[in-house]
Amino acid sequence: MIKLLLVTPPVNSLGDFVAALRLDADVELLCAESGQAALKTADEKHIDIVFANENLGDMTGIELAEKMLTVNPMINCAAVSTLSSEEFSEASEGLGLLAQFPANPDKSMAEELLQQVKTIMGRVASSVKRET
Amino acid sequence: MKNGRIAIPSQGNGGLDGVRSGHFGHCDVFTLVDVAEGEIKEITTVPNQEHAQGGCMVPVNLLAGHKVNALIVGGIGMRPLAGFKQVGIDVYYEAARNEIKPVVEDLIAGELQQIKSDQVCGGGGG
Numbered sequence: 001m002i003k004l005l006l007v008t009p010p011v012n013s014l015g016d017f018v019a020a021l022r023l024d025a026d027v028e029l030l031c032a033e034s035g036q037a038a039l040k041t042a043d044e045k046h047i048d049i050v051f052a053n054e055n056l057g058d059m060t061g062i063e064l065a066e067k068m069l070t071v072n073p074m075i076n077c078a079a080v081s082t083l084s085s086e087e088f089s090e091a092s093e094g095l096g097l098l099a100q101f102p103a104n105p106d107k108s109m110a111e112e113l114l115q116q117v118k119t120i121m122g123r124v125a126s127s128v129k130r131e132t
Numbered sequence: 133m134k135n136g137r138i139a140i141p142s143q144g145n146g147g148l149d150g151v152r153s154g155h156f157g158h159c160d161v162f163t164l165v166d167v168a169e170g171e172i173k174e175i176t177t178v179p180n181q182e183h184a185q186g187g188c189m190v191p192v193n194l195l196a197g198h199k200v201n202a203l204i205v206g207g208i209g210m211r212p213l214a215g216f217k218q219v220g221i222d223v224y225y226e227a228a229r230n231e232i233k234p235v236v237e238d239l240i241a242g243e244l245q246q247i248k249s250d251q252v253c254g255g256g257g258g
Contacts, residue, residue: 066210073214074189094209094252096188120187 002117003046005030007038007064008053013104014080020110027114035059035067042071049076049117054103062088065095076120078113080105133240136201138165139221140232146177150232156205157188157212164198165236172236188212195221204235204244210252223247 004027008014021027030045032038035056042050050068052061059067061079068075078098081088088100098116101109141159143151153159159180166174178198181190192215195203203216206227216223225247226235238244 069211069214073211073218074192076189094211096209096211120190 001028002026002114002121003028003030003048004117005032005038005041005047005050007032007035007050007056007061009033009055009057012053014053016107017101017105017110020107021114024111024114026118033057035064038064039067039071042068042075047072047075048121049078049098049113051101051113052077052079054080054082062091062095062097065092065097069095076117133167133202133242134170135168136166137199138167138236138239139163139195139198139200139203140165140236141180141203141205142177142232146232148172148175148233148236151230152204152206152232152235154206156203156208157191162191162195162198162200163232164200167240170240172240189215192216192219192221195219202239204239205247208247208252213247213252225251 004021006018006029010033021029030041032041035058038050052064054061056064065077065079068077076098078101080101080103082103083091140163141153141156142161142163143153144160146161146163150163161177161179164176164178165172181194188209188211192212196219200221202222202224204224204226208223213223223246224239224244226244229235
């Protein structure tokens with residue numbers, strides 16, 4: 001089961017994307033409406049991946065990804081960003097973000113994200129299993 | 133370093149006489165050097181795993197699983213550095229030399245410094 005923390009203000013443009021996430025039986029969807037709320041949730045619960053909208057009210061999605069490192073660097077992060085790919089790469093340097101998403105991500109992007117997360121989680125699990 | 137296991141991201145087959153890899157997430161193998169009482173006792177290698185975007189925690193878990201105590205890199209992203217810290221692996225910085233053996237000897241002799249925050253680099257982290 002993938003525990004996905006969706007971080008976005010109540011009024012947002014992620015409807016189709018979120019609907020697709022909810023359709024996946026392997027996903028447990030948790031929600032937070034601000035960056036600080038997301039950090040608190042990640043500190044209290046096991047989270048596999050954070051998906052952050054671009055503007056969270058108190059910080060950007062990229063800023064949340066950086067702050068998330070102090071809570072648990074094992075948590076994967078992905079974020080909506082309208083920056084150019086070059087600007088996004090510069091802004092998120094070293095943070096290990098899974099991907100940059102457009103302002104209105106669609107169903108197929110949700111499916112691609114989940115596939116990417118499952119691949120990474122599988123590799124992490126196999127790297128641990130190899131030594132046990 | 134008197135006792136412990138050192139990991140060095142390596143090119144090709146690795147080994148003590150091998151060549152370091154500049155990007156730990158994309159190295160071919162990790163050379164593992166076991167140190168006891170300040171002496172090199174055993175050399176082994178472990179293959180790296182395929183690196184995916186955002187997958188920089190894979191080598192962190194791989195090396196933690198191999199009971200590594202110290203890692204020598206020429207650069208590392210903020211996230212994997214935080215990950216290594218979380219699993220208790222000290223990360224040392226040496227960017228000038230490509231050969232494995234002299235940097236291992238320097239680490240054992242206490243002549244390498246742990247990486248500092250201003251030496252952290254980007255490029256997707258791993």
